[in-house]
Amino acid sequence: MTADPRPIVASGKPYAVAVPPIEGSSSLEQFLGDAEFTIDGTGGLLVIRGHGVPLGEVVRFHEKDHIGGKDVRVWHVSKRDTGFVAEHVAAF
DSSP states (O other): OOOOOOOOOOOOOOEEEEEOOSOOOOGGGGGGEEEEEEETTTTTEEEEEEEEEEETEEEEEEESTTTTTTEEEEEEEEETTTTTEEEEOOOO
16 A cells, blocks of 8 residues: 555645736636646645636635546635635545
């Protein structure tokens, strides 16, 4: 059995998006389709790559092991007064 090399993230905890897909954009649309962004995780900065789709007031973002690869985690990305946040959600 091999160890999982991905950093641990807490479900339900909103992490600040440190680097959005498009610098300077204030729209959630930048998280749609294939995209990459960086969160300020528990152990430092963590790059999230994957594919986003609209889901009401948030973007449901499927993190992949590489663009077009297998699913790793599901995130809900939303906009707050202070910027964007990404929250890992349990989604099966």
